[in-house]
Amino acid sequence: MPDPTDNSFRAATIAVLVENESGVLARVIGLFSGRGYNIDSLTVAPVDAEGKLSRITVVTSGTEMVIEQIKAQLDRLVPVHKVADLTLEGPHLNRELALIKVAGSGSARQEALRLADAFRARVVDATTESFVFEMTGSGEKLDAFINLMRPIGLVEVSRTGVVSIARGTKAL
Amino acid sequence: MSSATLPAASETQSMTGAEIVLRALKEQGVEVIFGYPGGAVLPIYDAIFNQNAIRHILVRHEQAAVHAAEGYARSTGKVGCVLVTSGPGATNAVTGLVDALLDSIPIVCLTGQVPTHLIGNDAFQEADTTGITRPATKHNYLVKQMDKLASTVHEAFYVARSGRPGPVVIDLPKDILIGKGQYTPPPSQEHRSYRPQTEPDAVQIRKAVRLLKEAKRPVVYAGGGVINAGPEASALLTKFVRMAGLPCTNTLMGLGAYPSSDPQFLGMLGMHGTVEANLAMHGCDVMFNIGARFDDRVTGRLNAFAPNSVKIHADIDPSSINKNVKVEVPIVGDAAAVLRALIAAWDADEAKQDRPSLAEWWRQIDEWRGKNCLAYVQDSKIIKPQHAVKRLYELTKESGRETFITTEVGQHQMWAAQYFGFEKPNRWMTSGGLGTMGYGLPAAMGVQVAHPDALVIDIAGEASILMNIQEMSTVAQYRLPVKVFILNNQYMGMVRQWQELLHGGRYSESYSEALPDFVKLAESFHGVGMRAESTDDLDRVIREMIAIDRPVIVDVAVDEKENVFPMIPSGAAHNEMLLAPGQIAAGAGVTDEGTALV
Numbered sequence: 001m002p003d004p005t006d007n008s009f010r011a012a013t014i015a016v017l018v019e020n021e022s023g024v025l026a027r028v029i030g031l032f033s034g035r036g037y038n039i040d041s042l043t044v045a046p047v048d049a050e051g052k053l054s055r056i057t058v059v060t061s062g063t064e065m066v067i068e069q070i071k072a073q074l075d076r077l078v079p080v081h082k083v084a085d086l087t088l089e090g091p092h093l094n095r096e097l098a099l100i101k102v103a104g105s106g107s108a109r110q111e112a113l114r115l116a117d118a119f120r121a122r123v124v125d126a127t128t129e130s131f132v133f134e135m136t137g138s139g140e141k142l143d144a145f146i147n148l149m150r151p152i153g154l155v156e157v158s159r160t161g162v163v164s165i166a167r168g169t170k171a172l
Numbered sequence: 173m174s175s176a177t178l179p180a181a182s183e184t185q186s187m188t189g190a191e192i193v194l195r196a197l198k199e200q201g202v203e204v205i206f207g208y209p210g211g212a213v214l215p216i217y218d219a220i221f222n223q224n225a226i227r228h229i230l231v232r233h234e235q236a237a238v239h240a241a242e243g244y245a246r247s248t249g250k251v252g253c254v255l256v257t258s259g260p261g262a263t264n265a266v267t268g269l270v271d272a273l274l275d276s277i278p279i280v281c282l283t284g285q286v287p288t289h290l291i292g293n294d295a296f297q298e299a300d301t302t303g304i305t306r307p308a309t310k311h312n313y314l315v316k317q318m319d320k321l322a323s324t325v326h327e328a329f330y331v332a333r334s335g336r337p338g339p340v341v342i343d344l345p346k347d348i349l350i351g352k353g354q355y356t357p358p359p360s361q362e363h364r365s366y367r368p369q370t371e372p373d374a375v376q377i378r379k380a381v382r383l384l385k386e387a388k389r390p391v392v393y394a395g396g397g398v399i400n401a402g403p404e405a406s407a408l409l410t411k412f413v414r415m416a417g418l419p420c421t422n423t424l425m426g427l428g429a430y431p432s433s434d435p436q437f438l439g440m441l442g443m444h445g446t447v448e449a450n451l452a453m454h455g456c457d458v459m460f461n462i463g464a465r466f467d468d469r470v471t472g473r474l475n476a477f478a479p480n481s482v483k484i485h486a487d488i489d490p491s492s493i494n495k496n497v498k499v500e501v502p503i504v505g506d507a508a509a510v511l512r513a514l515i516a517a518w519d520a521d522e523a524k525q526d527r528p529s530l531a532e533w534w535r536q537i538d539e540w541r542g543k544n545c546l547a548y549v550q551d552s553k554i555i556k557p558q559h560a561v562k563r564l565y566e567l568t569k570e571s572g573r574e575t576f577i578t579t580e581v582g583q584h585q586m587w588a589a590q591y592f593g594f595e596k597p598n599r600w601m602t603s604g605g606l607g608t609m610g611y612g613l614p615a616a617m618g619v620q621v622a623h624p625d626a627l628v629i630d631i632a633g634e635a636s637i638l639m640n641i642q643e644m645s646t647v648a649q650y651r652l653p654v655k656v657f658i659l660n661n662q663y664m665g666m667v668r669q670w671q672e673l674l675h676g677g678r679y680s681e682s683y684s685e686a687l688p689d690f691v692k693l694a695e696s697f698h699g700v701g702m703r704a705e706s707t708d709d710l711d712r713v714i715r716e717m718i719a720i721d722r723p724v725i726v727d728v729a730v731d732e733k734e735n736v737f738p739m740i741p742s743g744a745a746h747n748e749m750l751l752a753p754g755q756i757a758a759g760a761g762v763t764d765e766g767t768a769l770v
């Protein structure tokens with residue numbers, strides 16, 4: 001039971017299984033903006049064989065009462081099948097993918113490659129002046145790598161946002 | 173559709189989209205549509221023309237169509253049905269949709285749309301109706317495929333009436349309406365994702381019973397959800413409250429859920445609630461909320477709300493629970509199912525009630541009641557608005573007619589809530605959540621359509637009534653004998669009251685300037701107009717109004733300066749009420765913080 005006097009914030013990774021229909025993402029996003037909830041990251045893609053269901057992963061933060069509200073509000077949307085608070089429900093994996101473009105020459109190039117190797121980032125495109133690295137991992141790991149690339153010659157970053165799944169045999 | 177015009181099953185292949193829509197409406201039990209035509213919905217109007225099973229009521233503004241459907245729905249328990257054209261037709265309906273959303277009224281609103289191939293092209297009378305109404309509805313649909321048409325209409329009705337009811341929009345492109353397709357009956361299997369829980373958890377019910385039995389100072393706080401759950405829920409509430417001997421208060425939306433004449437009824441609670449209801453809430457040790465949503469108009473300052481209580485909250489919508497107020501015993505379920513389970517568990521539980529404490533609590537409540545907080549002094553010929561409502565109540569009761577009351581929004585609405593008694597549910601329609609001026613007349617129209625022989629009265633303010641006054645024309649066309657009872661204080665009284673109490677008496681723009689002559693106005697709309705200038709006229713005018721089987725506007729000149737009391741100012745607590753002058757005030761009054769609230 002949430003305590004209204006507890007104003008401490010926590011992060012929550014929420015998985016939402018929805019009908020794959022037009023407007024469903026707008027409903028979810030509209031719910032967050034309309035009610036003033038935070039969205040730190042949001043991803044969506046169809047996940048079943050027929051393409052009828054999509055899975056949304058939304059990372060949000062708020063007081064315990066607000067997070068409980070967010071889940072209840074999501075759950076009452078008509079096209080929503082299931083809502084799970086992965087943060088609360090136990091061990092789970094969070095992954096994000098980033099494409100990171102770095103430009104430079106000489107020692108900077110060497111340094112970028114060396115760090116990429118240490119972080120297990122793959123080179124997916126290269127010119128004489130630049131690399132594009134592909135990297136998956138937790139958000140923190142991506143942040144760390146991207147921050148290291150900044151002084152070396154970071155050009156731009158494209159990130160997917162977090163996807164998440166519970167450990168073990170259970171499904172949503 | 174009558175059987176003569178209803179295509180046989182073998183012909184369904186050749187039905188137009190518009191015919192499919194009508195057939196689905198018929199199968200969903202729709203008897204009346206409130207609507208207004210336009211280019212995009214002409215095919216539906218054609219189909220309406222060719223049948224006589226569903227009646228169409230032509231309103232004079234699309235907002236009124238939705239309010240009429242709300243009145244129809246709230247007074248019958250059925251889903252209200254609306255039909256409007258694309259673009260301006262749809263945008264005009266938006267206020268009504270939000271009103272229905274906030275008050276949990278089941279509505280299905282069909283909107284026309286430009287043909288699918290023109291969507292997104294800024295076509296004539298195109299509006300992004302599903303985009304605009306997404307936050308204004310419980311759910312909405314844009315039908316882009318013929319084979320989804322019938323199933324979408326069926327689903328819309330299911331969504332509108334299930335769980336927490338609400339408005340649903342179906343946007344219908346014109347090519348879908350004129351195209352040919354096949355009708356499909358309502359599905360027999362459950363909805364794939366939307367299945368609200370209606371049966372309560374037995375463990376929670378037992379916890380609730382034990383808490384209520386052991387309570388020393390219990391109170392039942394029942395709201396609009398009990399009305400939503402159907403008349404049986406109100407009967408069960410009455411049975412439960414009486415068998416347990418509990419005090420019971422209703423929200424504005426819940427009036428009629430518990431009989432107002434019952435000695436266990438404390439009246440309405442909240443901002444303009446009674447002293448006994450609010451102090452019972454403030455002092456209770458166990459609160460049982462059924463079908464109410466801890467609205468800010470009810471709770472006042474949250475950190476001072478029922479500070480020493482354990483709270484039980486039964487609601488069909490889990491998002492209503494723990495939203496504003498933390499509760500110890502959440503119960504998700506339909507109000508009727510919850511009450512049925514409670515009554516059964518009450519008998520099964522061997523614990524005895526703490527009757528001596530309960531008797532002591534009643535002594536305390538009766539003392540608060542003794543303050544007679546709704547007393548007013550009618551000491552001159554100038555009609556007090558409270559007196560006007562009280563006489564209206566007494567004389568309608570005397571007439572023995574089945575009576576339904578709607579209201580506009582403002583002081584008159586609060587006086588109606590305070591001085592008109594309701595013994596049964598579904599007799600009281602008001603705009604509570606959105607507080608929409610202009611609601612009352614169209615809502616009364618919808619009620620009268622559903623109950624042609626009943627006495628239907630819109631208790632109105634002179635400012636609000638002008639917001640949908642055009643509906644007098646609809647009322648005339650369909651010979652709906654709706655009565656408009658205007659408490660004319662020449663002010664936007666509720667605004668004036670706040671300006672008096674919170675803004676140093678600077679009555680900025682709240683005077684009702686250049687009012688029409690309401691008597692002539694009624695006559696120009698083919699109705700009857702009457703005016704009560706003083707207490708000498710009042711009873712006669714009310715009696716005449718009740719007797720006339722035609723639309724009537726009664727313009728009652730009331731005391732301009734009267735305020736609604738008791739009042740818990742925004743941001744104050746239940747034990748910080750302002751009482752009428754001459755009564756002893758019980759609190760701190762308006763704080764600076766409160767001024768920022770609405």
Ligand SMILES: Cc1cc2nc3c(=O)[nH]c(=O)nc-3n(C[C@H](O)[C@H](O)[C@H](O)COP(=O)(O)OP(=O)(O)OC[C@H]3O[C@@H](n4cnc5c(N)ncnc54)[C@H](O)[C@@H]3O)c2cc1C
Nearest residue numbers: 395396397400424425442443444464465488507604605607
């Ligand atoms: C000028 C003005 C002044 C006002 N002053 C007051 C005031 O003094 N006092 C007051 O009470 N209100 C007042 N209101 C109204 C107020 O704004 C709210 O509309 C009202 O308090 C809400 O009533 P409710 O809690 O019963 O909830 P409703 O809005 O009726 O909501 C119903 C609740 O029941 C649930 N529910 C729905 N169906 C079911 C079911 N089948 N079973 C179980 N639960 C169900 C819903 O999920 C919801 O939580 C005022 C409004 C105006 C315009």
Ligand SMILES: Cc1ncc(C[n+]2csc(CCOP(=O)(O)OP(=O)(O)O)c2C)c(N)n1
Nearest residue numbers: 582583584609633634635636663664665666
């Ligand atoms: C559409 C709309 N606009 C503005 C308001 C704000 N408002 C609430 S009450 C009120 C005054 C209503 O005046 P009247 O109808 O004369 O009723 P009274 O309070 O005088 O009884 C106003 C402007 C509202 N509730 N609805």
Ligand SMILES: [Mg+2]
Nearest residue numbers: 633634663665
């Ligand atoms: Mg007025």
